[in-house]
Amino acid sequence: MTTGGGVQHPPLKDEQQFDVIVVGSGAGALLAAIRASDEGLKTLVVEKTALVGGTSALSGGGIWIPDNHDMPKAGLRDSIEVAFGYVKACAQGLASDDRVLAYVETARHMARYLAQIGVPYRCMPHYSDYYPNVQGALPGGRTMDPLDFNAARLGLEGLALLRPTNPGQLIFGRMHINAFQARSMLARERKAKWMLMGIMARYFLDYPWRSKTRRDRRLTGGQALVGGLLAALRQRKIALWLDTPMESLTTDAGRVTGVVVRKDGQALRLQARKAVILGAGGFERNQAMREQYLPQPTNQAWTSTPPDANTGDTIRAGAAVGGKLHLMAHTWGVPTLDVPKEEKFRPLFVERSLPGCMVVNARGERFLNESGPYPEFQQAMYANHAKTGGAIPAWIVFDATFRANYPMGPLMPATAVPDSRLRKSWLGKVYWKGETLPELAAEIGVDAAGLVASAARMTEFARTGKDLEFDRGGNVFDRYYGDVNVKPNPNLAPIQKGPFYAIRLFPGDIGTKGGLLTDRDARVLDEAGKVIEGLYCVGNNSASVMGPAYPGAGSTLGPAMTFAYRAIAAIQGKPLALERTELLQGAPRVGQAA
Structure with a gap:
């Protein structure tokens, strides 16, 4: 067994073995861990920082889900064919068509799964796709917003693990508002003043909760998403190691077999019997990588992501075992x-x-x-x-x-x-x-x-x-x-x-778009377009399925969790088949393994 650097190591102890090791604790990583546990897999989540949620916890929490289950309730219609055409046009040939199709087909199933594990979403009927002039865009419905989450479900101990949101997403730095309320207040709708008064009254009258913590009991946006995922993780008693950065991947005969992490000052080798899933974000906090790949001038200080994370460690580790990098000049600007x-x-x-x-x-x-x-x-x-x-x-x-x-x-x-x-x-x-x-x-x-x-x-x-x-x-x-x-x-x-x-x-x-190139099941590909066995990658750790574009609000979190959902199916030997393969006839593929 070797690390990515080729160093020999003795066999690992039994207590250091897991079925799946997930690196990172953003939305894609947590969804992967929860889904793996639900499939009966012994799972470990390792997180570099002392807090859970990464950039996902700072986000608006929206997910871009074509043809989602909530659209009919709002009188809206969509189709996989229309959504596929829209994303394909946005991707401009920089994401494989079968990967695009896998996303638009599977996202709706992933959204239903979120509801099943206690993280329900609703569609935003009037929030347009970002490119309304591109064929296939819709004037609303594909972006979904998480329902409010009661932090009491986490308890004060669990809430302390959740990375706080940006001050700009809170009223007076304290009170949460969801996307519907934010739009109403910014647009100065007639009901906005009464809505604001209700939000403030609810917060200040919640004496039992406010006597324990300054953080709002009512979580919205990315806080609701990650809060709900963290609650599901804790309910399943999935192992979560914080302050545990990954240092390298281990391999055996070309297959990724585990990771080397640093925990409590000691280097530990952990074996993953089935897979390692990388979901640790992009490289926007790494100034050297920014200068190597991104347009100039560039400065890591300009990013709005956590200053103690997203330094590209896992991207470099994946490249060290042969993973191909793609879209490295692009960001979610x-x-x-x-x-x-x-x-x-x-x-x-x-x-x-x-x-x-x-x-x-x-x-x-x-x-x-x-x-x-x-x-x-x-x-x-x-x-x-x-x-x-x-x-x-x-x-x-x-x-x-x-x-x-x-x-x-x-x-x-x-x-x-x-x-x-x-x-x-x-x-x-x-x-x-x-x-x-x-x-x-x-x-x-x-x-x-x-x-x-x-x-x-x-x-x-x-x-x-x-x-x-x-x-x-x-x-x-x-x-x-x-x-x-x-x-x-x-x-x-x-x-x-x-x-x-x-x-x-x-x-x-809000993150970089480039990373390890993956196939439609989130398997990492090498320079020849072949699968690196045992290695999966999701979220901003991977090259975006959206190519250089941003089709709609939620185009980061939606794919992160959707490909995590697909990855677990593939790891279990039950990959999700494409339904509308006729849409791929004659379509070129970008780095897709046979």
């Missing part, structure tokens, strides 16, 4: 901003869609549709920076009217938290302010004439309802997070009332 004393940069997902703001480069010029999908936002920053040298960082600019009515990053609406109540240290670090646009331009080092001209054009676009430069608000996706009270375009409002504000944006990410 999102603009991010720096808030002092927070452990990581904040992602800016939705506030940029609200009317009365614009994003500019150093010339004061707009260069993108502010309301578009966040991966395209990040890519536009790189493209414009290559052209002008002034889009990294970029600036999101808004006026006093916007400031009064809407949140922006850590700034709550001024009607709730006026400037006088903001931290004094934030001025000039988190946000910049000027009484006039030329004053603001001087503060942030942007061309004043360009900024004034851009604001004037945006004000005119707001009047007509048509953005003649980037068609902001011109599709159903853009309008989802617009203000329903603003006419004629919910994403456009004048930028003309001082004082004016700006926040600095960086081309961040």
Whole structure:
């Protein structure tokens, strides 16, 4: 038996043997462990950090599930054929067609399994796919949001193991809201104020729980997802080793047979009789790997993922035993901003869609549709920076009217938290302010004439309802997070009332997309496209089935858990057959083993 480095080791002791060893504790890893246990397999989960959940726990928790079981309840229709065509177009030939088909066919079955193990989801009828102009896109229904989870099911001990969410996903840094409530409040629907009052009343009146912990009893989003999975893991008494990084894979005659981990300061060799499943995230926290693979400039500080994880250890370990790497130049991009004393940069997902703001480069010029999908936002920053040298960082600019009515990053609406109540240290670090646009331009080092001209054009676009430069608000996706009270375009409002504000944006990410290339059953492939026996990989540890694109909200977590679901079936010798193989006729394959 050898490690990936070829070092000989003596046989392992019986107590160090498991059927399946899962590396990582995000959604894909936990689902794999739970499913393996349900199949009667002795399973171990090893996690590098002291907390469970990885990036999944920080996420919105959404999963992108075509033709899911909840769509008919909302009067929506979908089909595997339409979904396959849409994802295939998005993947642009950078994911094998049979892997795409495996995903769109199996995702709905995985979603039903989640409900069976106590992690139910519901579809979001009005949340559009990210590319509404691509054939096969739907105006809503494929993205699903987890139902709220009662943290009491975990108990205080279990809750202490769950990685906390981002401050930006909580009301006043304390109270959870789900995706439906967040949309209602951002869009300023009539019911929003009453909804907010109800959320606050529920939290503050929950004296028994608040006397024990500051964390909300009601978990939503990624906290609900990982909380539910952790509860299912604990219910099954699956072994979970925290603070246990994997150092290498062991092999025998080309088959992966186990792992070497470091636990309590000691190196331990663990045998996996059936399989090792890698689900430990991407490499976005590894600066050297970022500089090797990603577009420049790049900085690990810009990412919004946990600072103590996602350093690419398991990607490198898989490559060391022959695994092929794929899509390494791609990330799940999102603009991010720096808030002092927070452990990581904040992602800016939705506030940029609200009317009365614009994003500019150093010339004061707009260069993108502010309301578009966040991966395209990040890519536009790189493209414009290559052209002008002034889009990294970029600036999101808004006026006093916007400031009064809407949140922006850590700034709550001024009607709730006026400037006088903001931290004094934030001025000039988190946000910049000027009484006039030329004053603001001087503060942030942007061309004043360009900024004034851009604001004037945006004000005119707001009047007509048509953005003649980037068609902001011109599709159903853009309008989802617009203000329903603003006419004629919910994403456009004048930028003309001082004082004016700006926040600095960086081309961040919520993870990398590249990793080990896998087949339709999550088996890792080598450079020749052959299966490496005993080695499986899911989530951002693997190359994305979506190729370079982001078809809809939940395109990370959905595939992570779906391929984990398929992996366990394959490990048990009962691989899930493809149902609609006629859709693959004549289709090229990317690294697919025979």
